[in-house]
Amino acid sequence: MAGPPGPKPLVAVGQVTSTPDKELNFAACAALVREAARRGACLVFLPEGFDYIGRDPAETLSLAEGLDGDLMGRYARLARDCGVWLSLGGFHERGRDWAATQRIYNCHALLDPAGRVVAAYRKTHLCDVELEGRVTMKESGFTNRGTEIVPPVSTPAGKLGLSICYDLRFPEISLALRRAGAEILTYPSAFTVTTGSAHWEVLLRARAIESQCYVVAAAQTGRNHEGRASYGHTLVVDPWGTVVAQRGEGPGLCYAEIDLEYLQRVRREIPVQEHRRPDLYGTVGLPATP
Ligand SMILES: O=C(O)CNC(=O)[C@H](CS)NC(=O)CCC(=O)C(=O)O
Numbered sequence: 708m709a710g711p712p713g714p715k716p717l718v719a720v721g722q723v724t725s726t727p728d729k730e731l732n733f734a735a736c737a738a739l740v741r742e743a744a745r746r747g748a749c750l751v752f753l754p755e756g757f758d759y760i761g762r763d764p765a766e767t768l769s770l771a772e773g774l775d776g777d778l779m780g781r782y783a784r785l786a787r788d789c790g791v792w793l794s795l796g797g798f799h800e801r802g803r804d805w806a807a808t809q810r811i812y813n814c815h816a817l818l819d820p821a822g823r824v825v826a827a828y829r830k831t832h833l834c835d836v837e838l839e840g841r842v843t844m845k846e847s848g849f850t851n852r853g854t855e856i857v858p859p860v861s862t863p864a865g866k867l868g869l870s871i872c873y874d875l876r877f878p879e880i881s882l883a884l885r886r887a888g889a890e891i892l893t894y895p896s897a898f899t900v901t902t903g904s905a906h907w908e909v910l911l912r913a914r915a916i917e918s919q920c921y922v923v924a925a926a927q928t929g930r931n932h933e934g935r936a937s938y939g940h941t942l943v944v945d946p947w948g949t950v951v952a953q954r955g956e957g958p959g960l961c962y963a964e965i966d967l968e969y970l971q972r973v974r975r976e977i978p979v980q981e982h983r984r985p986d987l988y989g990t991v992g993l994p995a996t997p
Pocket residue numbers: 755756759760761767797834844845846872873876897898899902903
């Protein structure tokens with residue numbers, strides 16, 4: 708192997724309380740990105756809805772922009788100014804079909820330090836969930852489903868596989884990304900308090916253990932508007948399943964070093980990828996037959 712280990716890449720994960728006010732949200736996110744860059748992070752993650760959280764579908768639709776709009780332009784300048792990569796999960800995107808569909812995409816954009824959008828993943832699993840008397844979400848009411856998984860992107864921290872929030876519940880996408888070469892999986896999120904307190908950490912650790920990837924999950928926290936609160940608990944999990952960084956509630960950053968030698972060791976020691984039985988699981992993602 709190569710000589711002495713060099714410094715390991717540092718990533719930063721932001722936790723925010725987005726509101727319907729895009730200006731305030733940008734100011735809060737930009738301050739976190741600047742702080743993370745000062746501390747030496749090469750890649751900064753922001754949560755789903757970093758741009759805003761609308762009070763209702765009509766407001767959410769009215770505030771949405773294209774990837775070529777003003778807000779992404781400001782983030783591109785921020786990436787350039789700070790010299791960092793930005794994972795901007797859960798951007799409310801008016802796509803090319805906006806005029807026809809009047810629905811947006813839930814888009815995870817990855818920007819390089821030149822401010823270019825090097826990848827855009829559009830959320831493929833939409834959160835339509837009804838917990839009687841507690842939680843109602845109907846994302847498909849204002850969002851189009853993404854149509855593809857995006858191949859992992861090489862970054863200075865490792866090969867990054869993009870997902871969003873509710874995608875976390877579907878191991879199929881994490882395994883597909885792992886198979887395509889991912890070393891870091893990321894789930895920018897806006898989890899509810901009810902589901903987050905029961906499922907958040909265990910799902911993130913399970914995805915890390917079974918895929919043997921780092922898992923990075925930036926989260927919304929606190930009261931986004933009168934009718935909504937988010938669970939927080941931004942996490943980074945290593946490929947062994949250990950939580951290596953986390954926040955509780957309230958806005959802020961946490962940091963983790965990405966150690967790809969450690970990742971390789973975990974994969975060597977428990978070679979699950981070689982032990983899989985694809986000959987047996989052919990229809991696993993399909994609906995059950997009666
Ligand atoms: O709507 C926006 O503006 C931003 N998007 C979201 O907040 C999305 C869709 S409603 N939230 C989730 O996917 C929560 C998942 C969750 O809580 C779970 O899986 O338990």
